[in-house]
Amino acid sequence: MSRPRTRAPGTRTPAALAVPALLAIAFLLLPLIGILARTQWHQLGSHLTDPEVTEALRLSLLVSFCALGLSLVLGVPLAWLLARVRFPGKALVRSLVLLPMVLPPTVGGVALLLGFGRRGLLGPWLENDLGIVLPFHTSGAVVAATFVAMPFLIISLEGTLAGLRPSYEETAASLGASPARVFFTVTLPLVAPGLAAGAALTWARALGEFGATITFAGNLSGTTQTLPLDVYLLLQEQPEAATSVSLLLLAVATAVLVALRGRWTGATAARRVNANDRRADENGKLTEDATDAPVATAAEPPAPQQQSSLHAEVTGFNDITLDAPAGTTVAVVGPNGAGKTTLLRALLGLTPRAHAQLHLGGTDVTNLPPHRRGVAWVPQDGALFPHLTALANTAYGLRTQGVSRAEARRTAQDWLDRLGVGHLARRKPSQLSGGQAQRIALARALAARPRLLLLDEPLAALDQTTRAQVRHTLRTHLQGFGGVCLLVTHDPVEAISLGDRVLVLVDGRTLQYDTPGEVSRHPRSPWVARMLGRNAWPGTASSDATLSLTGGGTLVVADPPAEGTDALAIITPEAVSLHRERPAGSPRNNWPGTVREITAAGSRLRVVIASDEVPDLVAEITPQAAGDLQLADGTAVWTSVKATEITVVTP
Numbered sequence: 109m110s111r112p113r114t115r116a117p118g119t120r121t122p123a124a125l126a127v128p129a130l131l132a133i134a135f136l137l138l139p140l141i142g143i144l145a146r147t148q149w150h151q152l153g154s155h156l157t158d159p160e161v162t163e164a165l166r167l168s169l170l171v172s173f174c175a176l177g178l179s180l181v182l183g184v185p186l187a188w189l190l191a192r193v194r195f196p197g198k199a200l201v202r203s204l205v206l207l208p209m210v211l212p213p214t215v216g217g218v219a220l221l222l223g224f225g226r227r228g229l230l231g232p233w234l235e236n237d238l239g240i241v242l243p244f245h246t247s248g249a250v251v252a253a254t255f256v257a258m259p260f261l262i263i264s265l266e267g268t269l270a271g272l273r274p275s276y277e278e279t280a281a282s283l284g285a286s287p288a289r290v291f292f293t294v295t296l297p298l299v300a301p302g303l304a305a306g307a308a309l310t311w312a313r314a315l316g317e318f319g320a321t322i323t324f325a326g327n328l329s330g331t332t333q334t335l336p337l338d339v340y341l342l343l344q345e346q347p348e349a350a351t352s353v354s355l356l357l358l359a360v361a362t363a364v365l366v367a368l369r370g371r372w373t374g375a376t377a378a379r380r381v382n383a384n385d386r387r388a389d390e391n392g393k394l395t396e397d398a399t400d401a402p403v404a405t406a407a408e409p410p411a412p413q414q415q416s417s418l419h420a421e422v423t424g425f426n427d428i429t430l431d432a433p434a435g436t437t438v439a440v441v442g443p444n445g446a447g448k449t450t451l452l453r454a455l456l457g458l459t460p461r462a463h464a465q466l467h468l469g470g471t472d473v474t475n476l477p478p479h480r481r482g483v484a485w486v487p488q489d490g491a492l493f494p495h496l497t498a499l500a501n502t503a504y505g506l507r508t509q510g511v512s513r514a515e516a517r518r519t520a521q522d523w524l525d526r527l528g529v530g531h532l533a534r535r536k537p538s539q540l541s542g543g544q545a546q547r548i549a550l551a552r553a554l555a556a557r558p559r560l561l562l563l564d565e566p567l568a569a570l571d572q573t574t575r576a577q578v579r580h581t582l583r584t585h586l587q588g589f590g591g592v593c594l595l596v597t598h599d600p601v602e603a604i605s606l607g608d609r610v611l612v613l614v615d616g617r618t619l620q621y622d623t624p625g626e627v628s629r630h631p632r633s634p635w636v637a638r639m640l641g642r643n644a645w646p647g648t649a650s651s652d653a654t655l656s657l658t659g660g661g662t663l664v665v666a667d668p669p670a671e672g673t674d675a676l677a678i679i680t681p682e683a684v685s686l687h688r689e690r691p692a693g694s695p696r697n698n699w700p701g702t703v704r705e706i707t708a709a710g711s712r713l714r715v716v717i718a719s720d721e722v723p724d725l726v727a728e729i730t731p732q733a734a735g736d737l738q739l740a741d742g743t744a745v746w747t748s749v750k751a752t753e754i755t756v757v758t759p
């Protein structure tokens with residue numbers, strides 16, 4: 109039984125729009141139907157095989173393909189400049205590129221005559237010094253066709269290039285690829301659909317060119333008389349033959365448009381790449397593929413990597429000196445905008461905003477370009493090359509180092525196996541979940557045998573379960589990594605569990621650089637303390653072993669600093685006791701307050717208490733204690749903290 113078709117409410121086309129829209133379609137269609145209706149089908153063969161027509165067709169193909177070649181040679185670099193380089197007058201150059209598209213072609217022809225004609229600006233030099241005469245020569249027809257058709261290639265390719273995220277090319281460079289290699293192995297394949305669409309349109313436009321050609325190059329049979337010019341002549345003498353040739357041109361134009369299906373701005377190519385990214389992002393929210401193989405690291409330790417220490421002096425937005433022995437993982441943390449990503453990009457040599465004097469294993473790599481530094485980068489989204497399989501992605505760095513294809517693939521497969529994603533070797537990035545893509549991006553970076561590994565929030569896109577799995581994988585592999593790894597994270601668990609040292613950045617500077625234990629015991633700012641889940645109250649030491657808190661109130665501490673010293677009081681949430689009545693015992697830090705929020709934290713509950721006497725305080729208690737105290741939002745409670753449980757940190 110078929111279900112009645114329902115129409116979504118509000119999708120009815122208003123008649124006021126439908127009528128003119130239909131008229132527009134009819135207006136465009138009618139002339140084309142006219143050609144079809146008036147074509148003498150029985151004479152079509154003889155018309156199209158007429159020597160004059162075949163000669164014009166040969167010339168049209170020659171001229172249009174030469175115009176396409178010239179457009180590629182000149183237009184690709186110009187599109188690249190427009191998309192990638194900042195230069196004064198760029199808007200003007202872009203308008204200049206578009207001008208031939210809006211100019212009447214005959215005006216274009218006149219302009220070409222005045223520029224390149226025998227009496228034009230450049231004509232005498234072309235003729236006398238180079239022996240080139242363009243008018244009334246096939247080369248003139250090529251120039252005219254290029255003039256009107258090249259803009260299609262440039263705007264199409266510029267749109268595609270501008271839509272391409274730079275992280276693909278930057279990652280390729282960090283894997284050791286020279287700029288030329290990056291262009292041919294990453295940029296070109298990714299912009300290929302936009303380039304092909306632009307090239308097809310350029311060719312079709314050159315094939316149909318009439319006005320500029322007849323004005324500039326003339327109408328000489330066998331030399332400049334292309335098919336459109338032939339149609340114009342035939343129309344006066346043999347209208348039926350003109351109709352047949354028009355049909356041929358119409359068929360060619362239609363075939364090109366059908367093949368392109370609206371890709372003329374190149375936006376589709378960029379959209380496709382971005383859609384892949386989006387799909388990967390969406391997948392990132394899913395848990396790992398149930399078919400994921402277990403991580404093979406336990407049985408098979410990673411191959412030893414080259415040992416390399418780090419010494420960096422970064423200036424500019426960042427002002428940091430960083431030293432780390434070989435094999436160290438440094439967790440880089442800090443508030444938004446602290447300069448974490450800028451630090452990584454400075455070490456890669458990819459930003460003008462900060463400059464790094466960089467020594468890796470005693471070698472000064474400061475003046476080396478990004479692809480020769482031995483610094484591998486895994487950006488937040490992994491930036492796996494969308495046109496390559498997981499295996500080819502992983503082999504990429506080895507190939508740039510000259511390793512043979514077979515050897516690189518063998519090693520890449522080995523790395524994928526170690527990271528538990530060997531079975532995904534043949535998949536493209538769009539067919540991977542976020543967690544799988546992260547593992548492959550890590551395998552790709554490690555396979556390139558870098559001296560410094562930069563991971564920018566490697567687990568950010570993953571859900572909690574996947575995050576725990578990938579964190580375990582990451583820890584195992586970082587243990588076997590002989591170089592230094594800098595890992596940017598916003599997650600305290602990641603910082604503490606993965607970092608041998610924690611670097612805390614604030615405003616581009618080092619606030620703290622210490623072991624996780626020391627940072628966790630003595631956080632140097634309220635931000636670090638809160639990131640680690642601690643209460644942190646800034647204040648000033650008074651004479652009576654108390655701190656006067658900046659947010660109001662006083663706090664009795666066991667180990668007070670000298671009077672007048674600014675200090676930070678750190679209270680772990682576990683050290684905060686909650687009571688329904690005022691406690692009678694020893695703690696002198698007792699405050700009345702109200703429960704503002706209760707949230708789960710693992711198997712315990714975090715309770716935020718608001719008080720008029722001191723700043724907000726977080727307590728961590730068991731669900732059973734919360735039940736005994738009958739806690740709920742708005743419940744009145746007393747909080748108490750022993751002076752001996754408070755750590756006082758002085759700057």
Ligand SMILES: Nc1ncnc2c1ncn2[C@@H]1O[C@H](COP(=O)(O)OP(=O)(O)OP(=O)(O)O)[C@@H](O)[C@H]1O
Binds near residue numbers: 443445447448450
């Ligand atoms: N290309 C840029 N041009 C100008 N300013 C920039 C540029 N990139 C970043 N910034 C600024 O530099 C500062 C540091 O940025 P950065 O991305 O390094 O911070 P972050 O610590 O990585 O931040 P987040 O945690 O939000 O990722 C910020 O104030 C940011 O606005």
